[in-house]
Every structure is written in structure tokens, then in C-alpha cells.
Amino acid sequence: MTDSSTPGPSGSGSPTDRSWWGWGTVDQALSDAECTALGKLIPGAADTPLPVPDVPALALPKVRVRPPSALAPLMSSAPRDRASHTYGKAYRDVLRALAGDVSAAPDQVVRPRTEQHVIDVLDWAAEADVAVVPYGAGSSVVGGVEYRADARHGVVSLDLSALDQVLEIDRVSRAARIQAGALGPDLEAQLRPYGLTLRHFPQSFEFSTLGGWLATRAGGHYATLFTHIDDLVESLRVVTPVGINESLRLPGSGAGPSPDRLFLGSEGTLGVITEAWMRLQERPRHKASATVVFDDFHAAVEAVRAVSQSGLHPANCRLLDPGEAALAGVAQDGESVLVLGVESAHAPVDARLTELLALARDHGGTPMSGGPDGGDTAARTWRSAFLRMPYLRDALARMSVVTETFETACTWDRAPELYETVRGRLTEVVREVTGAVGTVNCRFTHVYADGPAPYFTVIAPGRRGAEVAMWDEIKSAAMDLLHDLGATVTHHHAVGRDHRPGYDRQRPEPFALALGAAKRALDPAGILNPGVLIDPTAPAFNDSKPAAFSDPTTVG
Amino acid sequence: MTDSSTPGPSGSGSPTDRSWWGWGTVDQALSDAECTALGKLIPGAADTPLPVPDVPALALPKVRVRPPSALAPLMSSAPRDRASHTYGKAYRDVLRALAGDVSAAPDQVVRPRTEQHVIDVLDWAAEADVAVVPYGAGSSVVGGVEYRADARHGVVSLDLSALDQVLEIDRVSRAARIQAGALGPDLEAQLRPYGLTLRHFPQSFEFSTLGGWLATRAGGHYATLFTHIDDLVESLRVVTPVGINESLRLPGSGAGPSPDRLFLGSEGTLGVITEAWMRLQERPRHKASATVVFDDFHAAVEAVRAVSQSGLHPANCRLLDPGEAALAGVAQDGESVLVLGVESAHAPVDARLTELLALARDHGGTPMSGGPDGGDTAARTWRSAFLRMPYLRDALARMSVVTETFETACTWDRAPELYETVRGRLTEVVREVTGAVGTVNCRFTHVYADGPAPYFTVIAPGRRGAEVAMWDEIKSAAMDLLHDLGATVTHHHAVGRDHRPGYDRQRPEPFALALGAAKRALDPAGILNPGVLIDPTAPAFNDSKPAAFSDPTTVG
Structure with a gap:
């Protein structure tokens, strides 16, 4: 935190204050x-x-x-x-x-x-x-x-921002008990003296909390393997209206459905996460990264599929399509860019990077730059642009430019169709809605052996006063497209209230009944974040009052 | 399947028939x-x-x-x-x-x-x-x-054994839609022509089904990383009494709490899993394994901890304590044995094995044998004993020897105490219960960066006619010990009815309310596997009928 007293662009408050209306400080x-x-x-x-x-x-x-x-x-x-x-x-x-x-x-x-x-x-x-x-x-x-x-x-x-402490560290098991209100930088600062790190770096890292990550199943630093915060959880402590839910600290368990997995992604509807035991990493000492350029996006997709199925588990594996790469200033016209990164606390990683680059070359990729310890300029350029993006988004908003980002995941067999259909159809929708030619770009933020998580960015000039209405139309069309393509309404941005139309169609109906019943059991007064995930007044939420169990004589 | 007509030892049926009373054929x-x-x-x-x-x-x-x-x-x-x-x-x-x-x-x-x-x-x-x-x-x-x-x-x-088909294979995404009743060997046989494998090999592999693995969160082949079947699931199809629950095929998602995770581990209480899209592996072409001997068990534990935190992810990492190693015939008196295995479909694995062996040496281990492609005799010996064990258990049962296996997981900081306390106290319990000196051995079947999954085997001569009562006493004492030590009642054997006393104490109370409510919502007549996991007649199951939500005027 700086002490500068240079005034901010507008609005009230001191410069390092959080913006009341927009991103960050x-x-x-x-x-x-x-x-x-x-x-x-x-x-x-x-x-x-x-x-x-x-x-x-x-x-x-x-x-x-x-x-x-x-x-x-x-x-x-x-x-x-x-x-x-x-x-x-x-x-x-x-x-x-x-x-x-x-x-x-x-x-x-x-x-x-x-x-x-x-x-x-x-x-x-x-x-x-x-x-x-x-x-x-x-x-x-x-x-x-x-x-x-x-x-x-x-x-x-x-x-919950006052609950921001790392309460306990178990160096043997490499885990820490952390309060839910800790911001990313704050919890990392408290872990650093121990040589440990949670290594969960969402784009919102500076301005989001552990509890928020857990409640929304945030996606983090790792492009493969431990992609969601879910995988880093050892146990949760949740205050529900009917009592405290604390799971045992366990590295693994098979005792019934996972209690933690009910609260991960519950978005504040079932209880308030107050602390968690989190699995930590040692700080990586060996890092290497490289940038690979492809003339053909679909060849690049095949390269990423090969990487995701190789078992090499790169920490970074971001694929930028031509529009995204151009916007980030890391490629020539029409080129796609794959940013690869490997890291380890224990052993050199260069051999692994070499294997990854060989896979990329097999699929027509040309390694452009790269090397150990962040020597890769394009990757650095992209990362800096990445962290700056929300501020640019706010500036575009002030210029009445409509921007929307949405992200999803699908299996590899459907990925090419998803990419083409979403870009093609959404470009039309943007034209219909805004009357202008917008851009629809895509990157893969996380990849799995069975499919990628594509992240789309839509930018189009809006009409002053109609920005929200335009955004709503574009958002709605995007949700329809994802639904029709069998892709998830969100890979790591959560459901909240805005994704409800897509989520309600995606969620299996019996699971909706079970979730509604769990909600009623844990939050009988229905006070917790009403309208998020489930609607207490919707039929699915109320139809699950079974008759049979009211009669104790029929209970076996 | 053989065609032999040699009669079995006793009982009825043809030799390759399944035993009606004991393990296997x-x-x-x-x-x-x-x-x-x-x-x-x-x-x-x-x-x-x-x-x-x-x-x-x-x-x-x-x-x-x-x-x-x-x-x-x-x-x-x-x-x-x-x-x-x-x-x-x-x-x-x-x-x-x-x-x-x-x-x-x-x-x-x-x-x-x-x-x-x-x-x-x-x-x-x-x-x-x-x-x-x-x-x-x-x-x-x-x-x-x-x-x-x-x-x-x-x-x-x-x-469900007639529902045993692999219905669809997606080679691009490396996934297959498989019916729940397929036995391990049957589903592997159907995948083999495609060069693919589920690679889930529990000890029960020959005589257990995909649906059973999913319903019980079975532990499989991989000692690290993808330890439970949970990690291999892309989507589930479940017949519940209120309708079919089918999740989207997704490589990852952050849309609310995971629907699949509610059914994984539900042990037939919420619905009947009929099929699943499962993530597959290519068949490994490169394999290497090695055996390491340790004079001191606790040094071996430290070696395994280092391996688990190294990011090297060996496919096999089984640690046998001295009793277990002696029983399997793979070590001298007092020695502990670590069996390490690495595998890959793509690249040679020898370098990785070398790194693993270096870690073992750093902690006092002596590599005894090993090499590429199953050249390791001790590992082979142990594996063959492993698959034969259930038949030996049945034979011991017929000789009125009490045998019990139970498995758990805990964080590394508590692992040494758990090992010593369980072995020490249970040896006393066995003496009290059977009047004889029994053996209590231990191996680690799966390991995580934050802790191991220890698997204990108890063997003691029983008294004819009192075997079950003795077993019940030993089982009950084991559950008490695990509870007192904060370890899970089961890592991969499930809860069923026998682990209920431990599970009921371990499960957080609000989660019990949520699970009971979900049960009532999905199985209103309470017909599905009554008594497993949750007891429809228990207070926790019935106390969750909230008043507030019956009154629609209070719903926000």
C-alpha cells in the first residue's frame, strides 16, 4: 500500500481507498x-x-x-x-x-x-x-x-473482511487454518515467512477473499490439475443458522457424500464460511515458461488437448485466440498464442518444458520465446495486461462500451463447435443488439484431460443510457448458446443471480429438490442470500415436501 | 473364464461360479x-x-x-x-x-x-x-x-449386473459412457480395443462394479492424485424415486455445489446410479517400479511424506510396516518396505523413479530391486498376495481366526501418533477380547500431500461360535480410536451399516440435517437402502422440518 496523496480520477476517497463503484483502488x-x-x-x-x-x-x-x-x-x-x-x-x-x-x-x-x-x-x-x-x-x-x-x-x-488472519500453520502437513475474510495478498503475506503459499491467484486476487473463493468455487493459478479452490480444501468451518458445520481435517475420505462439497459453491445460501484448513504448497524455486505461436487456432486447440492429456501438468497453459492475442499485444494478426509454464519447489523443470514444447511443435506450433524464471516476455506482457483488465473494463464502461466476459467448460469433442458457434452467433447478436460490429474473443483459462474451459470476451460500442439493457440481451443470448451446446453456465465465475436462467436449466431436477431441501434444513427462515442459486419461492423449492415421511408409521 | 469342471472345496455350484457365502469364485x-x-x-x-x-x-x-x-x-x-x-x-x-x-x-x-x-x-x-x-x-x-x-x-x-455395457466411447475427450453394473474386468475388456483404460483397480476389482465404486467412493489404482473414483467422473446418471438425475458431461464446473458429489458416496440411499461418463486413460507404455527397505518405520513415513509432497505423483506408493511386509514375504524381520511405481502413456519414467528413489535414500531407505516394466519381484510378490488376500481371509474365517481390516486417513502431523496408538491400543483390545496375542499390521494404501491413508489388518485366533461377537468388539474399539484421533472412519471402504457409529459422530450435524432433508426430497417413501448412512427414524433426520418455510408469507 502506498501513501501517495495524488487524488483519484473522480469520486470521493483517498487514492488507495477501494473504489465504491468500480474495480480495485x-x-x-x-x-x-x-x-x-x-x-x-x-x-x-x-x-x-x-x-x-x-x-x-x-x-x-x-x-x-x-x-x-x-x-x-x-x-x-x-x-x-x-x-x-x-x-x-x-x-x-x-x-x-x-x-x-x-x-x-x-x-x-x-x-x-x-x-x-x-x-x-x-x-x-x-x-x-x-x-x-x-x-x-x-x-x-x-x-x-x-x-x-x-x-x-x-x-x-x-x-467478513475483519476476519483476515492465518490462525494456525501445520508445516508438517503443509496446511493452514485461515479466516474467510483474508484477501489474497494478506493471506499470502502471512504464509510467506514459512516458505509456504496457497498459490491461488484468480484475476481478482487483490480484491477477493478466501471465503469468497470457497463459496463460489473460484478458479485459480493452476491451469491444470488443481484448477478450482475445491481441490485445496482440507476442511471447512461454516456458521449455518442451525449450528456450526465443521468437517474433520482430512487429506481424503470416503465417508458418505463429502460434507465440504455441499458448501463449496453454495454461494452464501447455506451458511457463512468463517474459516478453512487449506492445503498449501512450498514456494516454487524452479520455474520456466514459454510462448508458442500457431497460425491455425484449431491446431492450437489440438496442441492444448495433447498437453492436457500428457500427464505433464503444466502450471500455466493459457491459449489465446487471434483476437485475444492481438488485444494483449502478444502476437501478429491471425496468430494464436499458447503460454506454457511449469514450476516446482524441488527439481528443475526444463525437461518438462521441453516435452511440452515438443507436443506444441508436433501440432504446428512455433516456440517464440521462453526460458527459466520468467524470462518469457510475452507471458509477462500478457500477465500484466491480465491484471490491468478490470480497470480497463471500468474505463470502457464509462465510455459506454459494452463489455461482457463469460466462461464455460465442455468436453474436447465439442470444443471446436462451441468456439465457432459462440463466436459466430454472438457476433450476430452483438450486431443486432448494438447496431455495431463488436469483437468476440476467446482464451482457454484452464484445461483438463477431457476438455477446456473457454473464456469469452465481448466488446462492442453501446448506446449511452442503454448499456445495461444491451448487456442483459447479450448475456442472455450467451447463456442460451451455452445451454444449447451442453456447456456449463460457469466454470469459475459462479451462479449468483445473473446466471440463474442458465443454471436453473442446467441443474438436474432431483438435485434441485435436494438442494432446496438442504436449504430449508439449514436456513429455515430463508435469510441467507435469497435469490442466489435457488429461489425459495420457486415450485422446485417447495414441491419437495414429501407426504410419506410425515407419517412415522411408514418410516422403515 | 475357464471351462474347468474341477469341483470347488465345498458348497454347491460349478467351480467358476461365484461363491454364495465368501469371496470370489x-x-x-x-x-x-x-x-x-x-x-x-x-x-x-x-x-x-x-x-x-x-x-x-x-x-x-x-x-x-x-x-x-x-x-x-x-x-x-x-x-x-x-x-x-x-x-x-x-x-x-x-x-x-x-x-x-x-x-x-x-x-x-x-x-x-x-x-x-x-x-x-x-x-x-x-x-x-x-x-x-x-x-x-x-x-x-x-x-x-x-x-x-x-x-x-x-x-x-x-x-444391476445385467447392465454391464460400455455404451459409448469419446476418444477425443478420452471418456466413456458405461453402465453401472459392469464388473472391473468386463469394462476394461470393452475399453481395451480402443487403447483406453479406466485404470481403477481396487482390491475387489474382479468382483465389484462401476456403480458400486461410484456409490461408495472407492479407492483405486493410483496411490496419489486420482485416488478415489470421484476424480474420474465426468457425469452421472441416477434413477431416483422422484426422477432421473443426469448431470452434464463436463471436464470441470463451478455452477453451484457439484450435483455429482452428492451422489458419490450416497451408497444407494438417494438413488440408483445406472450409468456414468468416466474419464479414461491411455494404456501406459512406460512403467517402472522399485522396492525400498527401511530399518525404521517412522523414517519410512517421512520418506513417504517427502514423496507425497514432491509433486512427482507416483502411481504406486505403498508403504508396508514390518508386520505387513513380513506377512507378504517381502522383507526381513523389522524392516518396512516401500513399493514405488511410476507409469506414463507418453514418455519414459525412469528419471522420475530415480528422483523418487533419491528422496527415499535421503530418509534412510535402501533400494532393493526395481526396474522397468514390472521387473521388480518384491512388488510382484506383494501384488499377487494382495489379490489373494480375500480368499485367505475366508480360509482364516473357516478356522475361527478373527480378521478385521479397517482403513482411515489423517494429516501427516498426526500420522505417527495414529500408527502407534492404534497398533498399541488395538493389540491390547485383541488380547482382552480373544484372550490371545494377535497381530495388528499397517500399510499406507494412498498418500496425499497433507497425509496418508493407513490401512490396518488385525488377525487373532477367535473362539468357535464367538467369532462375530469378538469381531464386533474389535471393530467398535477401532472406530472409537479413529474418532478419538480425529481420523476418518473410512478412506475408501464406505460407511454402510457397520461404520454408522463412527460416521454418525464424524459427520457435522448441520450436514446430517441437509443430507436427511435431501433423502426425504429424493426418496419420499424411504425405500432406498434403509439404515445405510442415515437413519430415517433418527432425530437428526426428523428434526429438520422447519416451521418457517411452511408459511409462504415468510419466504423472501
Whole structure:
């Protein structure tokens, strides 16, 4: 954290403060002039950036819920707290914030400092009929932290950021007990003195928390093998409205369905994750990376398939299609780029990289650069662009450019069709919706032996005032396409509220019944993140009240 | 399958027939003379083997349930079918069968030939109040296929062995759609022409099915990385009483809690798995293995920990403690033995084996033999003993020797204490229970970066007629020990009915509520495998009927 007092581009707050409306910190956001310059690169973008409203000028709704005296010291209804906890960071969130629409603001932001505080908040909320939206650092891009229902007496945003400690380290088993509110950099800083690392680096790393990663099954650093945070979990501790759910610390188990797997991906609907024992890695001492260029994208896909099925498990294996590679500035026109990386704490990795490059060459790839310890410029260039992207997205939003990212996964047999169909059809949709020619680019973020996880980026000039409506149309079309192609609605961005239409169609109906029943059992008052994943008022949620089990005489 | 007509040692049936009372096929069982010779090796064993009852002489209970006419062609109440489907293959199962106790025999054995048959059976059973016990090949050692309740009008064993086909192969994604009733050798035979393999080889491989592996989260071939069948699942198809649950074929997903993970380990209580898309491997072309001897077991444990945390992912990494190694005939007195194996379909593996052996040497190990392609005699010797073990267990049972195997997992920090405490305390328990000096040996079957999966074998001379009671006491003491040590009640043998006391204490209470609620939602009549995993009559199962959600006005 710097101490600089250079003012941010607009809005209120000191430069290293978190932006209330957009990504990250105020000082990293693009200035008005930078936004305007960026807009000039997109034909059809607005001429001037949307202004950023000052918090004091926002028309926040009346506070309906007053804190009980025991919890009052933890609660805040300060305008900045309420405004910054109204939305996550989806495009539509940023646009609505820029429009000054904070009508869905929580009544209170509550910041527990202990697990007992979390319990007390849930007890009070159930009693007072107040919805509770668990909030890590608010990086959701799927409406995961935004309250949209209105049947409750009010809503509080449960901000877990004060629970940010690494509580215990087991160096023998290479594991640590970590509180859910720890941001990526904070938990890594606490592990570093021990030579250990969680090595989970989502794009949101700086501005997302362990608890958020666990609740949403976040995708991380590793492009193969341990792709989701799920794989790094040894045990979870979850405060549910009916009690604390703590699983044993186990390296593996076969005792019934995994308790942890019910809470991983539950997105705050079944309980509040307060801490977890996480599997750690030793810090890698050997690293090597390389960039491979392909003239033909489908040949590159075949190369990546070969890599994913080779058992070589590269840490990095990102394939950028021509549009994505051009945007990142790492390739010539029409070329696809594969970024490969290997790492180890124990042994040199050069031989493994050589084997990977041989596979790439077999499929027509040309290694361009590479070497040990990050000597690979293209990979570095791409990584820096990668971390900067959310700030650029916000700048594009201010220039009324519609941007949407969505990601999925499918098996290899369907990957070429998925790529072509989504790009082709979505390009048409963008033209229909915006009247302009947009771009639809793709990269593979994670790959498995049986298929890739393609990540699409849509960019098109919008019409001022209609950005959200356009985004909604494009998002909806993307979900329809993925559904028709049998691909998942999300590989690692979660479901939240925005992906519900796709998720509801994808989820097997008996599982919906089981999940709804579990929800009722754990959250009988239905206060936890209503509207995310499952809808308590939907038929599927209520039809599962069986008659037979009400009659004890029929129970075997 | 051979055509030999040499008669089996006793009992009825042709030699390659499955044993109705014990492991495997009749022709592989030890003869009376072999049993007697084996007994002489265990001081205190009986002088003569327990006789094997002939099926016609068994006092099977009256058949309470007659098949409806539509299902009659699928059902059998033949004595041999009923007797062979009464139990799994736990020690107590074998002993009770030898005692002629088949009082828990199912009324009917039903063998669906199509998925529609499965649906029809469940519909009929719910209507007729008949319990349904899904049955793959009956290798459960935890009471998973034995009906113990008596509140129903009857019970059928749902034998899925006719659903044994590989239905579809996707060579591009390396996956296959396989029916749940396929035995290990049968499904491998169908995959072999394509150069592919599931490579899941539990000890029960010959006599267990894909559906059984999935329902019980079986542990397989790989000692590291893809240890459980869970990791090889792309999608599941499950017939539940409320409908078919089919998940998308996906290499990975982050859309809510994993639907498949609810059914993996559900042990037939939530539905009947009828087929699955499974991730396959190419058949390995490069293999190497080696045996390392250690004077000190705890040094060997440290070596295995180093291996598990090295990222080298050996396919085999079995550590035998001195007792286990002596029993398998692969080491001198007091020595521990580590069997290491590496394999790859693509590249030579010798360098990796060399790195593994270096780690073993660093911890005081002495490589004894080894080389490419199964040149390692000790490993071969051990593997052959491993596959023969269940037959020996049956022979010991006939000599009234009490044998019990149980397996667990814990983190590395607790592994030495677990090993010493379990061996020490259980040796005392065995003396208290049997009055004799028994042996308690241990091997690690699977290892993870954060801990091992220790597998214990107890052998002690019992008292004729009291074998089951003695076994129950030892089993109960073992479960208590594991619970006190914070280790799981099972790493890959499942819960069934025998592990319920340990599982009920281990499972977090809120998860128990969620699982009970899911059970009621999917199996409203409570017909599926009653008593396994959850008890429909237990308070935890019934206390989760929330009041709030019955009142729609409070639903947000």
C-alpha cells in the first residue's frame, strides 16, 4: 500500500481507498483523459466518459433496519458503506453505480470481528426477518452480493473482511487454518515467512477473499490439475443458522457424500464460511515458461488437448485466440498464442518444458520465446495486461462500451463447435443488439484431460443510457448458446443471480429438490442470500415436501 | 473364464461360479486341507475348518413379497439367489453365512435389464412399501447391501449386473459412457480395443462394479492424485424415486455445489446410479517400479511424506510396516518396505523413479530391486498376495481366526501418533477380547500431500461360535480410536451399516440435517437402502422440518 496523496480520477476517497463503484483502488482507475483516449480506440464509443457520482450525492434508500444494541458497534449505515456494498463488479453493476442507482443498497453493513459475531448476526436476522448477504470483498461478477428481493424487512451486507488472519500453520502437513475474510495478498503475506503459499491467484486476487473463493468455487493459478479452490480444501468451518458445520481435517475420505462439497459453491445460501484448513504448497524455486505461436487456432486447440492429456501438468497453459492475442499485444494478426509454464519447489523443470514444447511443435506450433524464471516476455506482457483488465473494463464502461466476459467448460469433442458457434452467433447478436460490429474473443483459462474451459470476451460500442439493457440481451443470448451446446453456465465465475436462467436449466431436477431441501434444513427462515442459486419461492423449492415421511408409521 | 469342471472345496455350484457365502469364485477358495494347513500357522486357531453349508440346507425365511406380473420375469426367489444376496463380504458376513444364518435374506432378487426396469422397480417398491437394496457385485465389507430393518413389507435386492455395457466411447475427450453394473474386468475388456483404460483397480476389482465404486467412493489404482473414483467422473446418471438425475458431461464446473458429489458416496440411499461418463486413460507404455527397505518405520513415513509432497505423483506408493511386509514375504524381520511405481502413456519414467528413489535414500531407505516394466519381484510378490488376500481371509474365517481390516486417513502431523496408538491400543483390545496375542499390521494404501491413508489388518485366533461377537468388539474399539484421533472412519471402504457409529459422530450435524432433508426430497417413501448412512427414524433426520418455510408469507 502506498501513501501517495495524488487524488483519484473522480469520486470521493483517498487514492488507495477501494473504489465504491468500480474495480480495485481509486488510484489505479483510469483518469477521465485516459478513458477518453481509450474510447477513441473503439469506433462508436462515446466521446466523453460517464461521470462518477460522488457518494454524498447518491439517493440512497431510507434505512429500514436499525441495529440491535448488542450489534450496533459492528454495524454501519454510512452512505459510503452502503453504496460500496450495493453491487458486485459485473458490468451491469458498474453501469448502475455510475448512473447513481443504488436503490438496492443494504440497510446496514455489518463487520463481525469474531465468529460469535457472525452467529449473533444470523440469530438476530432470523428473528428480525432480515436478509443477510455474505460479502467478502465484493468482486462477484454474477450478482452474488446484490439483494434483489423485497419481501424481507430489510437486508444487511455481512462484510467478513475483519476476519483476515492465518490462525494456525501445520508445516508438517503443509496446511493452514485461515479466516474467510483474508484477501489474497494478506493471506499470502502471512504464509510467506514459512516458505509456504496457497498459490491461488484468480484475476481478482487483490480484491477477493478466501471465503469468497470457497463459496463460489473460484478458479485459480493452476491451469491444470488443481484448477478450482475445491481441490485445496482440507476442511471447512461454516456458521449455518442451525449450528456450526465443521468437517474433520482430512487429506481424503470416503465417508458418505463429502460434507465440504455441499458448501463449496453454495454461494452464501447455506451458511457463512468463517474459516478453512487449506492445503498449501512450498514456494516454487524452479520455474520456466514459454510462448508458442500457431497460425491455425484449431491446431492450437489440438496442441492444448495433447498437453492436457500428457500427464505433464503444466502450471500455466493459457491459449489465446487471434483476437485475444492481438488485444494483449502478444502476437501478429491471425496468430494464436499458447503460454506454457511449469514450476516446482524441488527439481528443475526444463525437461518438462521441453516435452511440452515438443507436443506444441508436433501440432504446428512455433516456440517464440521462453526460458527459466520468467524470462518469457510475452507471458509477462500478457500477465500484466491480465491484471490491468478490470480497470480497463471500468474505463470502457464509462465510455459506454459494452463489455461482457463469460466462461464455460465442455468436453474436447465439442470444443471446436462451441468456439465457432459462440463466436459466430454472438457476433450476430452483438450486431443486432448494438447496431455495431463488436469483437468476440476467446482464451482457454484452464484445461483438463477431457476438455477446456473457454473464456469469452465481448466488446462492442453501446448506446449511452442503454448499456445495461444491451448487456442483459447479450448475456442472455450467451447463456442460451451455452445451454444449447451442453456447456456449463460457469466454470469459475459462479451462479449468483445473473446466471440463474442458465443454471436453473442446467441443474438436474432431483438435485434441485435436494438442494432446496438442504436449504430449508439449514436456513429455515430463508435469510441467507435469497435469490442466489435457488429461489425459495420457486415450485422446485417447495414441491419437495414429501407426504410419506410425515407419517412415522411408514418410516422403515 | 475357464471351462474347468474341477469341483470347488465345498458348497454347491460349478467351480467358476461365484461363491454364495465368501469371496470370489468357488474354484479359487482354499480347500478344507489348505484351510487346516493355514490354521496351523496361527497359534490358537481351530483344528478343523467350519463346514460350508449347502444352499438347499439353509433355513431361508418365508418370501413375503411376490413380484407384480410386469416385473415377474426379472425377479427370482431361488434359494441360491436369496442366499448369495443376503450379505456383503465383511468378516461378520462370511461368519454368519457359514453359520447358516440367512434370516436377513431378501424376498426377491431383481435383475433389471434396462434403465426403465430400474424405474419400474422403484415405482412398484414405493407403492408396495418394499425396501430396495441396490447391489452391484456384493463386495461391501461394511454391511452396505444387507437389509437390517424390519418395518417394511419386504425387501428386494436390486442386482444391476445385467447392465454391464460400455455404451459409448469419446476418444477425443478420452471418456466413456458405461453402465453401472459392469464388473472391473468386463469394462476394461470393452475399453481395451480402443487403447483406453479406466485404470481403477481396487482390491475387489474382479468382483465389484462401476456403480458400486461410484456409490461408495472407492479407492483405486493410483496411490496419489486420482485416488478415489470421484476424480474420474465426468457425469452421472441416477434413477431416483422422484426422477432421473443426469448431470452434464463436463471436464470441470463451478455452477453451484457439484450435483455429482452428492451422489458419490450416497451408497444407494438417494438413488440408483445406472450409468456414468468416466474419464479414461491411455494404456501406459512406460512403467517402472522399485522396492525400498527401511530399518525404521517412522523414517519410512517421512520418506513417504517427502514423496507425497514432491509433486512427482507416483502411481504406486505403498508403504508396508514390518508386520505387513513380513506377512507378504517381502522383507526381513523389522524392516518396512516401500513399493514405488511410476507409469506414463507418453514418455519414459525412469528419471522420475530415480528422483523418487533419491528422496527415499535421503530418509534412510535402501533400494532393493526395481526396474522397468514390472521387473521388480518384491512388488510382484506383494501384488499377487494382495489379490489373494480375500480368499485367505475366508480360509482364516473357516478356522475361527478373527480378521478385521479397517482403513482411515489423517494429516501427516498426526500420522505417527495414529500408527502407534492404534497398533498399541488395538493389540491390547485383541488380547482382552480373544484372550490371545494377535497381530495388528499397517500399510499406507494412498498418500496425499497433507497425509496418508493407513490401512490396518488385525488377525487373532477367535473362539468357535464367538467369532462375530469378538469381531464386533474389535471393530467398535477401532472406530472409537479413529474418532478419538480425529481420523476418518473410512478412506475408501464406505460407511454402510457397520461404520454408522463412527460416521454418525464424524459427520457435522448441520450436514446430517441437509443430507436427511435431501433423502426425504429424493426418496419420499424411504425405500432406498434403509439404515445405510442415515437413519430415517433418527432425530437428526426428523428434526429438520422447519416451521418457517411452511408459511409462504415468510419466504423472501
